[in-house]
Amino acid sequence: MRQLHKALRENHHLRHGGRMQYGLFLKGIGLTLEQALQFWKQEFIKGKMDPDKFDKGYSYNIRHSFGKEGKRTDYTPFSCLKIILSNPPSHGDYHGCPFRHSDPELLKQKLQSYKISPGGISQILDLVKGTHYQVACQKYFEMIHNVSICIYIFFTLYPNSLSFVTVSHSGFLVAAVETTLAIFRRKGNCMVLGNIAFIEGPDN
Numbered sequence: 001m002r003q004l005h006k007a008l009r010e011n012h013h014l015r016h017g018g019r020m021q022y023g024l025f026l027k028g029i030g031l032t033l034e035q036a037l038q039f040w041k042q043e044f045i046k047g048k049m050d051p052d053k054f055d056k057g058y059s060y061n062i063r064h065s066f067g068k069e070g071k072r073t074d075y076t077p078f079s080c081l082k083i084i085l086s087n088p089p090s091h092g093d094y095h096g097c098p099f100r101h102s103d104p105e106l107l108k109q110k111l112q113s114y115k116i117s118p119g120g121i122s123q124i125l126d127l128v129k130g131t132h133y134q135v136a137c138q139k140y141f142e143m144i145h146n147v148s149i150c151i152y153i154f155f156t157l158y159p160n161s162l163s164f165v166t167v168s169h170s171g172f173l174v175a176a177v178e179t180t181l182a183i184f185r186r187k188g189n190c191m192v193l194g195n196i197a198f199i200e201g202p203d204n
C-alpha cells in the first residue's frame with residue numbers, strides 16, 4: 001500500500017489494478033463512499049484530469065466497489081494470498097505484493113531507501129528467495145517499526161491487519177481475532193492465545 005500511495009501521490013493516477021487494491025484497502029480501514037470519491041477525485045484532478053471526466057470514467061467503479069452499482073456486491077479488501085497469487089502487475093502498474101512481484105535488486109534498493117539494515121535486508125531477501133513472502137513482509141514490518149512482534153498466523157493474511165497494527169504503534173496492545181480487531185489500552189507482555197495476538201507497543 002505504501003508503494004500504491006506513493007505512486008498515486010506522484011502520478012496523480014493509478015491504473016485499474018492499483019485502484020482496486022488500494023481502494024478496497026482504504027474502504028477496509030473505514031473510508032466511506034463519499035470520502036473515497038473525494039479522495040480519488042482530488043488526487044486525479046491534481047494530475048490535470050477534468051472533473052467531469054473523472055465523474056464519467058471513474059466514479060462508477062468506486063460506487064461499484066461499495067456495492068452501489070451493478071450486482072451490488074459489497075466488496076471486501078483483497079487478502080495477501082489473493083494479491084500474491086493473482087493479477088500480477090505489468091509495466092506501469094503499482095499493485096501486487098512488493099515481496100512477491102518486485103525484482104530482487106529493486107526490492108533491495110527499496111529496503112535500503114527505507115533504512116533497513118544490511119543484515120535485515122539480507123534476512124528479508126532470503127525469505128523472499130524461499131517464497132516466504134508474508135514472513136518477509138512481517139520481518140520488514142518488525143524492522144521498520146522497531147518492534148518485536150509475536151508470531152501469529154493471520155497477521156499477514158490481510159494488508160488491512162497491518163494498518164491496525166500500525167495504528168497501535170503508540171503504545172496500545174492490539175487484539176486481533178481473525179479480521180475483527182479490537183484495541184485495548186493496557187500494558188503487558190507479548191503473548192499468543194490461539195488465534196488471538198497481543199502485541200506490545202515500543203513505548204509501553
Ligand code: SF4
Binds near residue numbers: 079083134138157
Ligand atoms: S504480504 Fe505484505 S506486502 Fe504482500 S500483500 Fe500482504 S501486506 Fe501487502
